[in-house]
Amino acid sequence: NLQILPDSHLSCDYGCSFQHIFQQEHSLLTVESSSGCHVFGDLHGQFFDLLRFFQHFGCPEGFGGMMPETGKDTKFLFLGDYVDRGRYSIDVVTLLYAYKIMFPEKVFMIRGNHEDEAMNCHHGFFDECRRTFDYQIWHSFNLSFSFMPVAAVLQNRIFCCHGGISPHLHTMAQIAAIRRPVSTVGNPQDTPLLSDLLWSDPSTDPDAQGFIYRYPHGKRGCSYDFGEDVLHKFLDANNMDMLVRAHELVQDGFELWGRGRLITLFSAANYCGEYDNAAAMMVVHPNLRIDFKVLRPEGQGAAGNEGMEHSYSKLTSKGTKRSASPPRRGSPRGGKSGLSTIQEKR
Secondary structure: OOOOOOOHHHHHHHHHHHHHHHHOOOOEEEEOOOOOEEEEOEOOOOHHHHHHHHHHHOOOOOOOOOOOOOOOOOEEEEOOOOOOOOOOHHHHHHHHHHHHHHOOOOEEEOOOOOOOHHHHOOOOHHHHHHHHOOHHHHHHHHHHHOOOOOEEEEOOOEEEEOOOOOOOOOOHHHHHOOOOOOOOOOOOOOOHHHHHHHHOEEOOOOOOOOEEEOOOOOOOOOOEEEOHHHHHHHHHHOOOOEEEEOOOOOOOOEEEEOOOOEEEEEOOOOHHHOEOOOEEEEEEOOOOOEEEEEEOOOOOOOHHHOEEEEEHHHHHOOOOOOOOOOOOOOOEOOOOOOOOOOOOOO
16 A cells, blocks of 8 residues: 655656665675575566565565565665566566665665666656656656666675676676776777676677677667676685576576576566566575575466466485476567577667
């Protein structure tokens, strides 16, 4: 019964206020918790999926949910792409900003490639702002996006960003040194490291090695695909167990890659009303045990059974019927099945 959507003046105040709130945080966040952390992938304006996650698994306020182990110190980390595509981008950002104001030490947000005025002026957010309020709100939100942190280290062992690693990235200190604000990150000549953190992807070629530059003919038109070899090299050099990222639609809401050392999360079910994908969030427990909480896509299973759980340890153990890197299978509704990959286009 909460009134989530504010008037235009409050939304403008949110955008301006978060310029200062994000300025107080480092470009590379450090997130630690004695009660664990909930990690979310792309939301893309699908506000009601966010509410479903909060309803079933708990929210920053600590009310509701079916997870008795959720403690007062449980942190919430969001990996970007809050806007565009879906119909309720303003609601998603406004609710998360409200939680950030209420619980600044519990709620953490990093930037996705759609938190960029050059992107979200074309993919729905600008039109939503103009239709609902005015141009000033779109500008105000993008001003706040330009100050967002760009990566996080979770429990000292898990590296989190929106896209992936970069040939320009060798140490965490390089991320911490990124200066903000940066209004547009799609030009690799201006901000090569930041561009890759928000845009790169693990390669779909199992034999790929190193970094494969994909401009101008790649699936996104900028940045790199990377192989398992450079992923392991980067993680080992920085004493990290794994990389957790978002940025790609995956059929089950989560996907393991690189012998389980890279996890992709996608938290918007039935993406754009066209795909029959599930949505997932990841729970990192204090002992670094990992579970995935999955919401079924529309029309699959009873409502009471939509909070499915998968254990990371079981998925990566030998002898499991499901491989550690489940295939990217799925298709748009009404389309042909058996697609080798589902990827968000630029």
